[in-house]
Amino acid sequence: MNSSRPSQHRRGQALLLDSVLAALLALTLLVAGMHAVSSAAESAKQSQETISEEAKAISLADWLIKEGAIFTTGSPYGPISHTHEIDEEKLNSLDLHALAERIGTNDVCAEFLRTNQPQSCSGRACIRRPAVLHSPMEAGYLVTCIG
């Protein structure tokens, strides 16, 4: 140090400050980048879960309105399914807990809503489809919720 000139000493300090600043900036970038990547991954996971529950609710509602909860009659050629005609007795007798287990979810509920009737079935993903109550052929909505 004693042998170095004053100008070299100042240059060394300046370079040190420079590298400290660069290191701080690099660290900030690294932390911010990691945070951005982790929040993007979290958001994608959340979006995937929502879509998955919506898909399950849509599929289940479609099955109920076309097969699971509809009115059927017999004929010489076999049973006739009246799609969109909800048989309330059949709907209420469905084992929804078993259905929930089969589609890999915690909870499922389904109900037929008459005009102006408040909805009691709730969940993270709900599907509401126009349908008819077979007896007395009244228009309403079949609500299916999951989660």
Place this chain on the structure above:
Amino acid sequence: MSRASAKGAIFSLEALLALLAATALLYAASHHVASPAPSLTNIYEYQVLNDFLEVRSKTTFTSGYAAESGFCLRLEQDGSTEYLPNRCASSAQINPVSTTRIVASGTGFTELKATLWKP
């Protein structure tokens, strides 16, 4: 400007550019969305539209019933147009879904065009 100070100015400009580039990268990373979130809305709306037509073929439904769904429905048949609920006649059709069906009309058949959208 001496040679040393000119060299310093060039280095400062370089550092400024690097800082600007880093800021831009950070901003882009924090606001970047790889692709729009997938949605099943179109499938659901198409199902609801067809459900309305099924219900209509089995029983009559009122404007109030259609209003409960939160959707607007336009039905075109034999040159006449009906909006359900009625207030939807003045509503802008944003991302509508449509379908066409052949339905019995009198002694023959006619085409029914139905459109559904969220007001």
